[in-house]
Amino acid sequence: MSAERKREILGFAVAVAIVAALPVVTRSAYWLSIGVFIALHGIVAIGLGLLLGYAGQVSLGQAAFYGMGAYGSAILTLHLGCNPWLAMGAAAVATGLIAYVIGVPTLKLHGHYLAMATLGIGIIVRILFNEGGHITGGPSGLPAVPNLAIGGFAFDNDLRMYCLAWPIVFLQVVFSRNLLRSRLGRALRAIHDSEIAARSCAINTAKAKVMVFVLSAVYASVAGSLYAHWVNFVNPHPFSFPFSLELVVMVMVGGAASIWGPLIGAAALTIIDQSLLQLGHVFPIAEDLDIVLFGIIVVLVLLFMPRGLVRGLSSQEAERRAG
């Protein structure tokens, strides 16, 4: 077994151990719910990280895809009596198709047309959620979204959801690793380094970028469905532009072109967000400071660790070892 493979397995084991330790240390619903939020944000961020880090494209509409998953699940279960698992799958397929339709024309072009297109989609989706009448429940949303369940076992509390969401995150980490260590993943990394050379190796760069974009949208949709079946309620607010932006910051902070980076970024920002919310109970102004603080974080990361925390810290460690 190579040293690289050993390090890979060790890193994975440490992450699993940390995640498994939380419910042992505390059964507080507050901490467990933060744990679930980190997992859900992490699922979206890992997909966005692949898009940013390997296709070199920004999506400013990931919150909309997250919302499509959530609303898809809510609408299919409440209005059509669909099984929650089936609703989750159907919402993911539909979101993937929408991403494909957006991605094909925009990713053929050079430049950041995808960012603009996804920004537009985010706005359109927000309007549809708000104005969807009885289908989406309008601004007040849809209550009583059913829980996911296996047989008689429902994922109906924070601990159970925690135990469902995190294995999905780890599965995703394995998926990402499998992708990056394969022909398709090497093609993505090649595009990142030199598009002209990648194309001279018969890589269809537009097709590869669309593939990653669709994957990132499907991931976001799955996270959104998990959210809807967990909080049992959807309304338009969580799926608007500020959350799309926050997701981009998560990926930048953790580092896009690494498997763990976006997850660590998701954890860091979710915890900061929640801390400010708590602080807001004492000093009301703190709640509105999040956007300022995120701005400062982005500037600091770009100045000192442009490749994100994970790559930044490991390269500093490598330099230290090298003396």
Place this chain on the structure above:
Amino acid sequence: MQAEEYPLLQVRNLRKVFEGLVAVNNVSFEVERGTVFGLIGPNGAGKTTLFNVITGIYAPTDGTVVLNGEVITGLPQDAIAARGVARTFQNLQIFHGMSVEDNVLVGCHRHGRCGLLATIFRLPAVRAEERQLRNHAMEALQFVGLQDFARAPASSLPPGRQRLVEIARALASEPCLLLLDEPAAGLTTHETEVLGELLQRIAATGLTIIIIEHDMNLVMDICATVAVLDQGEVLTIDSPSAVQADPRVIAAYLGEPQPEEGGAGG
């Protein structure tokens, strides 16, 4: 009709104009299977532009490129590469963030089939394909003599070896036509000798090659036919010795400094 009746590559009346500047003008030539075709000429003669049109980086203003009897002008770059046209770049275009082996594995891209779903679940078909591609890449690395550097980051190698990585990457695609854009540019005398020996071995495998090169000894050694380009036009196409004796060729070169022309995109 058998494809073998055609020359491998036919370039017919090719013309490329950039905003009024005629970079390639009415260029026609044919490259027979299994031969090495040299492309020489002073700086700015349009040699790299010609490569960029043949490989689909630029669409020609006029004219056609026929590969194996099929018109490939207007096809996207990756589609032309998928038909077996491989190239190296005058300004190195290696994948800096990847190992030497991974660079060469990217060259094998067109031989893989597995899709995204099979890949993320790492199905047995993906494992089998991966093993096959790795063997393939290793053969290419051994051929150019870089097998001991497989795991090294490609960016850690000196320029001479990075050039070999590019050649290995092109060979790994098992091309029917290999385009080499000034492979000896920036190499030391010793590295150029090693390269010359490598090119001889590649030519001996029967691969069809078009090479742009300023090093005349290298050109004389390996090319069966040489085309001289000047100001976008073909001056003459002949055997290397006849070309060297041609007074028009000498006139075209007179007073011209030797070093590089354009960029990978130029």
